[in-house]
Amino acid sequence: MGGLRHIQKGEVRMAAIEATGLVKTFKGRKTTVKALDGIDLDVPEGTVLGLLGPNGAGKTTTVRVLTTLMKPDAGTARVLGHDVVTEADTVRSLVGLSGQYAAVDELLTGRENLWMFGRLYRLSSQQAKQRAEELLATFDLTEAADRILKTYSGGMRRRLDLAGSLIAHPKVLFLDEPTTGLDPRSRLDLWQIIRDRVREGVTILLTTQYLEEADELADSIAVVDHGSVIARGTADELKAKVGGERIEVVVHDPGDTVRALELLTGALRIADPESTTLEEHTRRITVPAPGGSSALVDVIRTLDAADIRIADIGLRRPTLDDVFLTLTGHEAEQKESL
Ligand SMILES: Nc1ncnc2c1ncn2[C@@H]1O[C@H](COP(=O)(O)OP(=O)(O)OP(=O)(O)O)[C@@H](O)[C@H]1O
Numbered sequence: 353m354g355g356l357r358h359i360q361k362g363e364v365r366m367a368a369i370e371a372t373g374l375v376k377t378f379k380g381r382k383t384t385v386k387a388l389d390g391i392d393l394d395v396p397e398g399t400v401l402g403l404l405g406p407n408g409a410g411k412t413t414t415v416r417v418l419t420t421l422m423k424p425d426a427g428t429a430r431v432l433g434h435d436v437v438t439e440a441d442t443v444r445s446l447v448g449l450s451g452q453y454a455a456v457d458e459l460l461t462g463r464e465n466l467w468m469f470g471r472l473y474r475l476s477s478q479q480a481k482q483r484a485e486e487l488l489a490t491f492d493l494t495e496a497a498d499r500i501l502k503t504y505s506g507g508m509r510r511r512l513d514l515a516g517s518l519i520a521h522p523k524v525l526f527l528d529e530p531t532t533g534l535d536p537r538s539r540l541d542l543w544q545i546i547r548d549r550v551r552e553g554v555t556i557l558l559t560t561q562y563l564e565e566a567d568e569l570a571d572s573i574a575v576v577d578h579g580s581v582i583a584r585g586t587a588d589e590l591k592a593k594v595g596g597e598r599i600e601v602v603v604h605d606p607g608d609t610v611r612a613l614e615l616l617t618g619a620l621r622i623a624d625p626e627s628t629t630l631e632e633h634t635r636r637i638t639v640p641a642p643g644g645s646s647a648l649v650d651v652i653r654t655l656d657a658a659d660i661r662i663a664d665i666g667l668r669r670p671t672l673d674d675v676f677l678t679l680t681g682h683e684a685e686q687k688e689s690l
Pocket residue numbers: 378379385386387405406407408409410411412413414561690
């Protein structure tokens with residue numbers, strides 16, 4: 353699972369996005385917030401980086417700096433080799449940006465909004481018109497093209513917003529929480545649209561609070577918390593950090609728990625007793641299962657041979673939520689009091 357798996361092992365790609373030591377502090381009258389506290393990123397060309405973090409982690413601020421909307425207090429960043437501060441105009445002409453910005457005009461129609469985006473990107477009126485039609489078709493918005501944006505649903509807005517970011521065929525795309533608030537069906541549609549862009553060779557940095565989304569779309573994930581990257585790797589690598597797969601067994605008879613754990617520790621040759629858990633009151637034992645489902649068979653055989661009845665058993669794959677919890681001590685969905 354996870355990632356688009358289109359990168360060959362050992363293949364070296366140029367960095368499309370690189371950031372080193374980005375710092376950004378917001379000074380209010382009473383409080384000072386260090387939104388970015390030394391962010392380092394490296395996104396090879398043609399790959400997808402998922403920037404994963406809870407509310408207030410610094411995701412949007414990172415995107416704003418990388419797309420030239422905001423200057424960092426310290427650190428540097430380059431997009432396709434161009435510095436985001438000293439070559440801001442060039443960077444702006446090369447990237448597409450979508451999400452949390454409301455660049456659209458409520459009182460214009462979908463078609464007019466896209467035409468306007470085209471003009472902003474210096475397409476001729478005729479080119480802008482043609483590109484708008486193409487994108488309306490791609491995003492299934494042709495029928496709604498002449499309605500003003502005020503009447504669009506959340507999903508239609510997201511699609512129009514994403515269409516707008518693609519007007520100038522950008523090589524690098526920034527998507528800030530592209531599917532937040534969408535229903536499951538619209539989310540799947542949008543994922544497909546994003547995958548299609550990846551297939552065309554576009555480099556994508558996407559921010560998300562959805563662990564599943566990062567797992568699904570990103571080649572590589574950077575976990576952000578309080579303005580810095582606290583972990584990076586593929587979804588599988590991050591999952592391995594919490595110890596890989598585990599087997600959970602609930603034994604039927606409370607008197608069997610200790611014996612069951614001893615037997616399994618022997619049968620599975622578990623060297624580290626710390627890697628197992630035993631909950632007396634729920635009669636639940638968990639043990640590491642490096643062999644996955646074959647270890648499951650061993651567990652059932654061992655307990656059966658010892659006449660220990662099993663009430664419930666299952667193989668549990670760690671989720672990215674487990675990873676976040678392990679790394680930060682709090683859950684990813686937790687709202688930060690700002
Ligand atoms: N313009 C601003 N002025 C003051 N503080 C700001 C500003 N922009 C962001 N912040 C603060 O910086 C921190 C990071 O905000 P940011 O928007 O980057 O987080 P985020 O990860 O995008 O969160 P979310 O998931 O809610 O979109 C937060 O504490 C936020 O309140």
